[in-house]
Ligand SMILES: CSC[C@H]1O[C@H](OP(=O)(O)O)[C@H](O)[C@@H]1O
């Protein structure tokens with residue numbers, strides 16, 4: 011049995027986590043460049059932890075400039091097994107109100123200006139993202155957040171937009187009415203796809219901050235209000251993380267959903283046709299199957 015190492019990627023308004031024993035910010039180099047920031051490591055209730063602020067401390071990265079590949083590679087390089095993404099989102103559902111958490115289980119990826127794969131010419135792979143989040147980790151997040159007194163919606167579809175501008179009214183209505191999306195944000199893609207390629211269990215905890223622009227009784231979305239709502243929510247996010255770490259436990263059985271074996275049948279480039287320079291870059295992400 012392996013050891014659990016749980017990472018939290020903190021979104022807007024979450025640039026640090028408190029209470030880690032032996033806390034230390036470590037810099038990690040990757041073949042994909044520098045991650046968004048140094049990574050805070052330590053232990054929480056006996057579980058090894060890592061924390062990475064997605065936009066960097068001080069919020070220096072826009073959703074399009076977040077180095078998603080470097081972030082996931084760096085976590086994998088540190089031995090992370092499970093990743094919880096914490097993000098701010100707009101809601102398309104009356105009942106998913108500001109302050110609620112939605113543990114997302116589906117995405118529609120509308121981003122277009124980001125590197126979306128570790129693989130490419132010289133080593134091609136196709137993983138399945140039919141079920142892009144890990145049910146085991148997501149269930150642990152739902153229980154931990156409910157235990158912390160949060161209103162939690164178990165499942166939902168997240169529309170990932172490029173940004174950085176918020177949506178037009180026509181877009182907001184289309185995503186809600188025609189496409190059946192539940193929440194909208196700018197950062198969970200390609201993060202979730204890359205986590206799958208790196209064989210990491212990934213769960214997305216979306217914290218509702220606004221009703222985007224569709225709701226007739228709420229004004230247009232703005233960043234000041236989003237941050238104010240997030241600050242009201244920070245204690246809930248902290249309580250969820252504090253509860254989820256011991257619930258996962260230090261000993262880790264293989265993922266029953268196969269997240270940690272996603273590359274078993276994914277690499278299609280024949281061994282003798284693989285570019286050694288390309289496979290060298292994949293040492294952390296795909297070392298298990300590339301040898
Ligand atoms: C601060 S408003 C828009 C910004 O907030 C969300 O960030 P994150 O997903 O990292 O919490 C949204 O996706 C935008 O990047």
Ligand SMILES: Nc1ncnc2[nH]cnc12
Pocket residue numbers: 098099100101176177194195196219220221222223231236
């Ligand atoms: N309405 C919204 N659209 C996109 N990203 C968001 N993050 C928080 N609220 C958002």
